[in-house]
Amino acid sequence: MKLYNTLTRSKEEFIPLDGNTARIYSCGPTVYNYAHIGNLRTYIFMDILRRSLKWNGYELINMMNITDVGHLVSDSDDGEDKMAKTAREQKKTPWEIAEYFTGVFLKDIERLNISRPEIIAKATEHIPEMIQFISRLENKDFTYETSDGIYYDIGKFPEYGRLSGINLDDQLSGARVEINKEKRHPADFALWKKAPKEHIMQWDSPWGMGYPGWHIECSAMGLKYLGEYFDIHTGGVDHIPIHHENEIAQTVGLLGHPAAKFWVHGEFMLVNNGKMSKSLGNIYTIEQLVDRGYSPLDFRYFCLNAHYRSKLNFTFEGLDGAKKSLANLRAEITKHKNTENDISEDIINSFLTEFNEAVNDDLNIPRALGVLWNMVRYEVKSDLLYRKILKTDKIFGLNLDAIDDFDEFDLPETTDSKLASEIEEQIKLRAEAKKTKNYAEADRIRAELAERKIILTDTPDGTTYKIEK
Secondary structure, eight states, X not given: OEEEETTTTEEEEOOOSBTTEEEEEEOOOBTTSOXXXXXXXXXXHHHHHHHHHHHTTOXXXXXXXXXXXXXXXXXXXXXXXXXXXXXXXXXXXXXXXXXXXXXXXXXXXXXXXXXXXXXXXXXXXXXXXXXXXXXXXXXXXXXXXXXXXXXXXXXXXXXXXXXXXXXXXXXXXXXXXXXXXXXXXXXXXXXXXXXXXXXXXXXXXXTOSEEEOHHHHHHHHHHHHHOSSEEEEEEEGXXXXXXXXXXXXXXXXXHSSOSEEEEEEEOOEEETTXXXXXXXXXXXXXXXXXXTTOOHHHHXXXXXXXXXXXXXXXXXXXXXXXXXXXXXXXXXXXXXXXXXXXXXXXXXXXXXXXHHHXXXXXXXXXXXXXXXXXXXXXXXXXXXXXXXXXXXXXXXXXXXXXXXXXXXXSOOOHHHHHHHHHHHHHHHHHHHHHHTTOHHHHHHHXXXXXXXXXXEEEETTEEEEEEOO
């Protein structure tokens, strides 16, 4: 099995560091809001990696963090803590916000057939481990103190930038991080932030009351649960230039080597060939896709058609195609079930050999899907082949034997698409009415839709709808 290692920029054979057990750290969600489909693509990639390792016979110890403190509005240590900001806006405690959005996230990954990591750990439950990690860095002279926190001095770590390939000589002040006159270098990052008395989330420390920086939690919890050196660290490509670069700096400062042997990253998801943005109104959740008539597994199938290291462009036309393909795939599979035709073992072994080669070639799932379709469309219909086809679903996680609920996977009729467009137009008109403070018109639109059993819900990311049956 070969994986692409971002740290070495090459495919390398995967051999566990410790016997037959693969130890993996997966960067988890910051639970201040709903996970959108771009976020969830990364966790589908994480799941495919888990399934592929198990397919190869490895045992797993996979740890994922839940960030419920310390992730500032800017990844470069500026602005307000995302948890505190949402708590203030919704007039709830950060712990209430974290509990709610953690629950929604875990429900989303369950609906997407994403298996839970063996260990899920909250940042707020590991503050002592973070303080200890920072203290040890302080003793090794990798830190310095400013008026607002304890910072890591990247000047003490000449290899900074190895993962992302950035050149610190070109890292001018303000180019990537906001200017902080007390920093020795603009890329120095906070290990601990000092908190004013009114700050909601803070803990006592050797440096006074405060809260941890975002990057330290992963290093501290990875060390606790996976040891000083583990096999794989996963995350999205957005983590490479700052978050994971800083993780490596911290751990090398403390231990003398990066935490993980392999650093494996999933690419971005685009929407209509552009960036997802709240201002553009193109950030979607799984619940919103379900409201539009799609199954979560339609979205999973859509994601599996692109390699995890390739950008994936989301469109509803593309999702319609994925929905239809998944329905057709299930229909074709049933033609093999309970048939008594003979099929050569050589034919079956040829299919499985090609399938294994695809999976083990840096998780080439699009190619593996092609092999699956070749198996399904094979001219000889065989129950033995049917059982081998279902075996491949240990990788895909598509519930390929879910034939009894076949109607659920039919494409929405054209009238449904027209209705969705009409509802979206009404939502836009209502938003414009609220913007001009024409609340009577906004209420009229909501009430009119409610009479048609179309229920609107206002969320921090915009208005969603659900059609009651």
